[in-house]
Amino acid sequence: MRQKRLLTIQDYSCLGRCSLTEALPVISACGIECVGIPTAVLSNHTAGFKSWTYADLTEYLMPTVEHWKDYNNHFDAIYTGYLGTKQIPIILDIIQSLKKPDTIVLVDPAFADDGKMYPGFEKDHVEALKELVQKSDIIVPNLTEACFLLGLPPTKEWTRPEVENMLVRLGNMGPKEVVISGLSFEKGRVGCLVYEKRGGRTLLIETESYRGKYHGTGDLFASALIGARLNGLSLPGAVRIAHDFVHDSIEKTLEDREPDLFYGVEFEKAIPGLVDALFRKRELVG
Numbered sequence: 001m002r003q004k005r006l007l008t009i010q011d012y013s014c015l016g017r018c019s020l021t022e023a024l025p026v027i028s029a030c031g032i033e034c035v036g037i038p039t040a041v042l043s044n045h046t047a048g049f050k051s052w053t054y055a056d057l058t059e060y061l062m063p064t065v066e067h068w069k070d071y072n073n074h075f076d077a078i079y080t081g082y083l084g085t086k087q088i089p090i091i092l093d094i095i096q097s098l099k100k101p102d103t104i105v106l107v108d109p110a111f112a113d114d115g116k117m118y119p120g121f122e123k124d125h126v127e128a129l130k131e132l133v134q135k136s137d138i139i140v141p142n143l144t145e146a147c148f149l150l151g152l153p154p155t156k157e158w159t160r161p162e163v164e165n166m167l168v169r170l171g172n173m174g175p176k177e178v179v180i181s182g183l184s185f186e187k188g189r190v191g192c193l194v195y196e197k198r199g200g201r202t203l204l205i206e207t208e209s210y211r212g213k214y215h216g217t218g219d220l221f222a223s224a225l226i227g228a229r230l231n232g233l234s235l236p237g238a239v240r241i242a243h244d245f246v247h248d249s250i251e252k253t254l255e256d257r258e259p260d261l262f263y264g265v266e267f268e269k270a271i272p273g274l275v276d277a278l279f280r281k282r283e284l285v286g
């Protein structure tokens, strides 16, 4: 069987697991070749740490892709994560130049959480992202990002029918598949709502939650989700695997140490479980 290949475009933050330092190992573990274009190199991520260095790589994005024109530049998926606002039009051009009819475009908005935007982002980021969402096949916002994209108050407590309505509205913006993560409709439970435009149904996939805030879990979730999707899993099947992988990563972190807010979770220890789950599911899908 031909090995699948994915392009991911996001930052490389050296310290504090997130973005490329999670996407590369997780997607590789799923048996997919993972090509990464770094949009910037940071000393560490920006959530929780007091300061960081930032080397901007915007001017290298398009030349990198143009350089591939004489080589095999086929990708089964293009996955975008944390991006600078001014980089979004360039990413749109990259998608236009590389996307083939069988290329799945997954957009993880990755600009906000807990009711607010990450440092450095303003409203214009949301406007730019809407264009990227239009060109996507799958989007995986958390609840805060979904609210910003829809112009809804990001700190309100939402009911399940209200969030189901958000999924439909986000689907109407372009993508065929929408997953909103970080939802808790019941004390002690956390999960995601999954929506496929084709079936029109929404499905809640959840587990018990853990106390505390774990950085970089959105990037782990998106990476495992696209990894599982490229292994032939259905959207709900891939979300189940990705959600369980994040849950297991948090569990393994807590077995080891008290929640340490910003270095990220010990996902490395959950990779064997992810691979195992993928192989078991793969047998089911044939």
Ligand code: PXL
Pocket: 011, 013, 018, 019, 042, 044, 045, 046, 047, 082, 110, 118, 215, 216, 217, 218, 219
């Ligand atoms: O996990 C999202 C993310 C990615 N990259 C950087 C970040 C964050 C979240 O804060 O700061 C640099």
